[in-house]
Amino acid sequence: MDYDVIIVGASIAGCTAATAYGRAGLRVALVERQRSPQAHKTLCGHFVLGGAHDVLQRMGFWQPMLAHGAAVTTGLGVWTGSGWVVPGTGSAVPSAISLRRSKLDPLLREIAGATPGVDLLLGHRVVDLVEGPSGAVAGVVVSRGGAERIVLRARLVVAADGHHSTVARLARVAEDSAPNNRFLFWTYYEGATMNGPGDGQVWPLDPDTAVCIRVDDGLTQVGVFPAKDRLPEFTADRAAAFDRFVERLPDGPALTGARRVSNLVGTTDYPCIRRDPTPRAGLALIGDAATASDPVPAVGCGWAFRSAAWLADATAEPLAQGGNLHRALRSYRRAHRFIDKYDALGRQEALAKPPTALQLAVRTAAVSDPDIARRLAMFAMRAADPSVLLNPKVMVRALVGSRMRTPRGRPSGPSRLATG
Incomplete structure (x- = not known):
């Protein structure tokens, strides 16, 4: 089955990216291993820093979050x-x-799943990657729990599956881990x-x-x-x-x-983990899959929202018009340097020195x-x-x-x- 974009992981980063791509007129597969739409992350402080305010407003998430009781x-x-x-x-x-994520994750999943062009594939677990002739990532192979394997293809695969990212492991992406x-x-x-x-x-x-x-x-x-x-x-x-x-x-x-x-x-x-957000042709990492920072400054949710929006901003038009995806991913990589700067500082703070x-x-x-x-x-x-x-x-x-x-x-x- 062919898509414009395949996103693995339907939490904050994945749902944000899927919503943005769907609104841009792209066909999106949003792959989530959990079967229940109410599934949510538990180890998360869910405090979204003010730096993400503009993204939340632009994506139309701020008011629904308030309607669900957000403080x-x-x-x-x-x-x-x-x-x-x-x-x-x-x-x-x-x-x-x-x-709290028990409300936020289902809310974002509902918004993404209702966006035209987005196929929310619950209960689908990624078991392998599809590679093109040049070694570029060209899709994923998913399982629904049995022996059946389904091949999904797209010009861009997005790993939004957390700091233990299955996609990053399958793609052999180098991992830089630092102590906390x-x-x-x-x-x-x-x-x-x-x-x-x-x-x-x-x-x-x-x-x-x-x-x-x-x-x-x-x-x-x-x-x-x-x-x-x-x-x-x-x-x-x-x-x-x-x-x-x-x-x-x-x-x-x-x-x-x-x-x-x-x-x-x-x-x-909770070690600090980072990976190259654009490690291979046809592959991008967002949220914790790219950068799982020190949780003390509460950056995780904000980085998830922002990195997903930056990726969609950089790549939606080239994907829709058959443009230069490599150049677009370089643009996303440049935007991601904002996170890299703060992550470097966070790694020093995580050492808990005087x-x-x-x-x-x-x-x-x-x-x-x-x-x-x-x-x-x-x-x-x-x-x-x-x-x-x-x-x-x-x-x-x-x-x-x-x-x-x-x-x-x-x-x-x-x-x-x-x-x-």
């Missing part, structure tokens, strides 16, 4: 030893949005009260991190990202260690009387400097190139500003503020 974060507070950093009103920092020296757990509360400023908070406790975010159905998500030297504490009694961590957060959420409505979700190891003097200076100066606070927020929301914050002029201004401010309550032991 919007307009001002994320960042705790420092010198006070809280919150971007001021009128700072033009785009809003973030959060909708933190682990993560989160849960959801009903009736929790935030005490920090803004409508969400982040605590960079050096090297530990914590977050508190509003999500759908009026729930509050509380997550902790401790350094791995605290694994024995969590192994002994995970729930008790989590509670102790949260109780000791400065201006942390008030959970007395709140009801925990889920088990702890998380993992003790913050540099410049990092501390930026946080301290941002408490009282609105421009640095805005730049820090744009950086955190991945709403601009890293140079919005990481440039010589801002660094000098931060160093000068931090020296003019006397820290209050800075912990003498940077990683032990939240220790039980």
Whole structure:
């Protein structure tokens, strides 16, 4: 069976790409190994950074997400030893949005499946690739659970099947893995009260991190990202260690009387993985299949939406008109460098090393400097190139500003503020 595009994986990245290609008039096979349209990813914090706001609006996803109860974060507070950093009103920092994957994945799948030109093939597992005479990827072979094999062909195959990508493995795509020296757990509360400023908070406790975010159905998500030297504490009694961590957060959420409505979700190891997003002729990778970054800055969902949109922007017209696909994929590769820059920084942060003097200076100066606070927020929301914050002029201004401010309550032991 012939298509213009075959997309493997019907979650965020795959559904976004399929919807975009279908709206461009292309015939799309959206292949998903799960049989149920309600299937969803569980190990995902689902906080979509503000940098993806424009893509969500352009794709028509923002309003349906709100209709399904998504919570919007307009001002994320960042705790420092010198006070809280919150971007001021009128700072033009785009809003973030959060909708649990149990709602988001089925919603996106419904939108993609209803798009003219898109065939949603649930319960189809990719077992092999089809190669053209020149070695280009020319399609996939899928199984529906029995001995039958179905061959699907297309000019472009898109791997949107996660950081354990089957397509990438079959295509022998090289994998670059880097360690993550933190682990993560989160849960959801009903009736929790935030005490920090803004409508969400982040605590960079050096090297530990914590977050508190509003999500759908009026729930509050509380997550902790401790350094791995605290694994024995969590192994002994995970729930008790989590509670102790949260109780000791400065201006942390008030959970007395709140009801925990889920088990702890998380993992003790989440390495950073990246692959070339255009590794072979006729093949492109999007979302976690291309870049599975450190989860602490919550970039995963945003990268999935954005990389899928960038790929469709670059390749839809050449696919529709028989144009130069190789050139179009180079254009996508250039767009993807935005992610590569942040991923390189994220890999350094994932080592959980003590913050540099410049990092501390930026946080301290941002408490009282609105421009640095805005730049820090744009950086955190991945709403601009890293140079919005990481440039010589801002660094000098931060160093000068931090020296003019006397820290209050800075912990003498940077990683032990939240220790039980």
